[in-house]
Amino acid sequence: MPPAEDSSVNSTTTRKQRKRFKRKVSIKVKRIAEKTKKRKEKANVTPLVTKYWLQRYDLFSKYDVGIKLDEEGWFSVTPEVIAACQAGRCAGAGVVIDAFAGVGGNAIQFAKVCSRVIAVEIDPEKVALAIHNAKIYGVEDCIDFIVGDFFQLAPFLKGDVVFLSPPWGGPSYKARQDFTLDLLKPKDGHSLFQAAQAITPNVIMYLPRNVDVLQVSELSWLSSPPLDIEVEENYVRGRSKGITVYFGDIAFQ
Numbered sequence: 634m635p636p637a638e639d640s641s642v643n644s645t646t647t648r649k650q651r652k653r654f655k656r657k658v659s660i661k662v663k664r665i666a667e668k669t670k671k672r673k674e675k676a677n678v679t680p681l682v683t684k685y686w687l688q689r690y691d692l693f694s695k696y697d698v699g700i701k702l703d704e705e706g707w708f709s710v711t712p713e714v715i716a717a718c719q720a721g722r723c724a725g726a727g728v729v730i731d732a733f734a735g736v737g738g739n740a741i742q743f744a745k746v747c748s749r750v751i752a753v754e755i756d757p758e759k760v761a762l763a764i765h766n767a768k769i770y771g772v773e774d775c776i777d778f779i780v781g782d783f784f785q786l787a788p789f790l791k792g793d794v795v796f797l798s799p800p801w802g803g804p805s806y807k808a809r810q811d812f813t814l815d816l817l818k819p820k821d822g823h824s825l826f827q828a829a830q831a832i833t834p835n836v837i838m839y840l841p842r843n844v845d846v847l848q849v850s851e852l853s854w855l856s857s858p859p860l861d862i863e864v865e866e867n868y869v870r871g872r873s874k875g876i877t878v879y880f881g882d883i884a885f886q
């Protein structure tokens with residue numbers, strides 16, 4: 634057993650060491666917090682989108698290479714793993730029309746596996762961001778970006794698959810028990826589906842996880858004979874993020 638004196642010296646030293654260690658840790662924590670704050674400011678992360686910023690690598694695996702998003706882009710982009718899965722259904726397809734392209738989450742994944750993508754987006758600033766993001770993934774040459782309203786452009790577009798990822802009306806969609814198709818923006822789900830059907834029967838819709846699936850399945854009856862339909866629930870890290878509905882030849886592939 635060490636003498637009592639020694640033990641008091643030891644405990645004083647230990648206390649000092651502990652204090653110094655605590656100070657070091659708190660300085661490190663402060664530095665990390667400052668760095669995180671600066672990175673968030675640089676990426677336009679407002680309090681509303683902080684939650685999505687924390688999932689940034691789920692949204693774009695190449696986020697750190699310089700991906701850019703605006704506020705709406707943060708909460709409306711399709712997570713990369715889901716976009717890749719949706720694109721996988723179209724592998725080898727000729728032309729895919731991404732009717733609501735946003736900041737490019739889906740268009741980039743389609744461009745990886747299809748020969749051509751027509752990306753339509755009404756907001757010119759989002760188109761600029763989508764072009765920038767497509768460059769990061771090296772697929773900008775496979776995408777024709779069009780600034781415009783899909784409903785006005787639809788009669789002039791030709792393609793093998795139409796992908797519909799319309800606005801869900803912001804994060805408040807989650808509060809609803811049953812999300813009905815009339816809540817989609819800028820027009821209801823029927824109008825949206827009909828505009829796409831005029832181009833091709835092969836349509837993909839990406840919808841909220843609380844969408845009324847029965848109502849969605851009724852869309853297949855708008856065509857004669859009724860279209861094949863497949864409904865898929867999409868998860869990221871075990872969390873349900875949305876529902877993808879495949880109509881026509883791309884169902885059950």
Ligand SMILES: C[S@@+](CC[C@H](N)C(=O)[O-])C[C@H]1O[C@@H](n2cnc3c(N)ncnc32)[C@H](O)[C@@H]1O
Nearest residue numbers: 709710711733735736737738739755782783798
């Ligand atoms: C849910 S976001 C699409 C996100 C996209 N799938 C992605 O992964 O980045 C819907 C987009 O539709 C655009 N939009 C709204 N009305 C439109 C219209 N009439 N024609 C084309 N784009 C429209 C919005 O500006 C918004 O960027």
